Amino acid sequence: MSDTQVSELLAELASLEDPRARAVNERHGDDHGVNLSKLRAIAKRLKVQHELAVELWATDVTVARLLALLVCRPKLYSAGELDAMLREARAPKAHDWLVNYVVKKNPHADELRLAWLADADPVVTSAGWALTSERVVKRPEGLDLAGLLDTIEAEMKDAPDRLQWAMNTCLAQIGITHPEFRDRAVAIGERLEVLKDYPTPPNCTSPFAPIWIAEIVRRQEAPSAQV
The missing domain is CATH 1.25.40 (Serine Threonine Protein Phosphatase 5, Tetratricopeptide repeat)
Known part of the structure; x- marks a missing residue:
C-alpha cells in the first residue's frame, strides 16, 4: 500500500472535520470531528483492504483508526496484534469499534x-x-x-x-x-x-x-x- 494513499485519506478526513462535532465528541473523550455517516461512506468506497487498515491504524490518528476498523479483515489479526491495538485505543469510540467490529469476529x-x-x-x-x-x-x-x-x-x-x-x-x-x-x-x-x-x-x-x-x-x- 502506498504512503500516498494513506496521506490522501488523512487529508480527506481532515477536510471533513466539523468543529462543532469535535466539541461534542471531545466531551466523550473522542478527539475527532468527522461525521460517522461520512466516514462509513469512505469505507464503503474503499471496501475491505486489510493492508491499508494496518497502515491507517499505525498513523495514531483517531478518525483514521476508526476508518481502519471499517476496512480491515478481522480474522487476519493475531491475538498479540489485537491486544496491542486495544492498549493503544484510548479513544472510547476506537475502543468500542475495535471490540465490537473486530475482536468479536476474531478466532x-x-x-x-x-x-x-x-x-x-x-x-x-x-x-x-x-x-x-x-x-x-x-x-x-x-x-x-x-x-x-x-x-x-x-x-x-x-x-x-x-x-x-x-x-x-x-x-x-x-x-x-x-x-x-x-x-x-x-x-x-x-x-x-x-x-x-x-x-x-x-x-x-x-x-x-x-x-x-x-x-x-x-x-x-x-x-x-x-x-
Whole structure:
C-alpha cells in the first residue's frame, strides 16, 4: 500500500472535520470531528483492504483508526496484534469499534476475553467484560453466571466509569437472557444503584439495570405489541 494513499485519506478526513462535532465528541473523550455517516461512506468506497487498515491504524490518528476498523479483515489479526491495538485505543469510540467490529469476529476472541478480564488496566478489563456480555447472550455454555454476578456485586459500584458501564451491561444481559438469574440481577442493580440517575432521552431505555431488564423482557414477552 502506498504512503500516498494513506496521506490522501488523512487529508480527506481532515477536510471533513466539523468543529462543532469535535466539541461534542471531545466531551466523550473522542478527539475527532468527522461525521460517522461520512466516514462509513469512505469505507464503503474503499471496501475491505486489510493492508491499508494496518497502515491507517499505525498513523495514531483517531478518525483514521476508526476508518481502519471499517476496512480491515478481522480474522487476519493475531491475538498479540489485537491486544496491542486495544492498549493503544484510548479513544472510547476506537475502543468500542475495535471490540465490537473486530475482536468479536476474531478466532482469538475468547482467549483475549479471559486475558483482559484479569488485566490490571480497567480500560482493558472493560473489553473483557464486553466480550463476556456477548457470550452471555450468544454462547453462555461454560460461563459461570453466578460467579459473574458475584464479581459484579462486589466490584461494580466502585469501578471506573468505562469498566462500570461494561459490568453493568453484563448484569443487564444476564437478567434479560437468563430468567433463572433475573431476580438476582435485578436485586443487585437495585442495591448498587449504578446508573440509576443516568440522563436518558425520551423513547430510550435507561441503562439502570432493573429498568433495562424489565423493559427488554416486556418487549420480548409482547412481540405482537411491537410495530
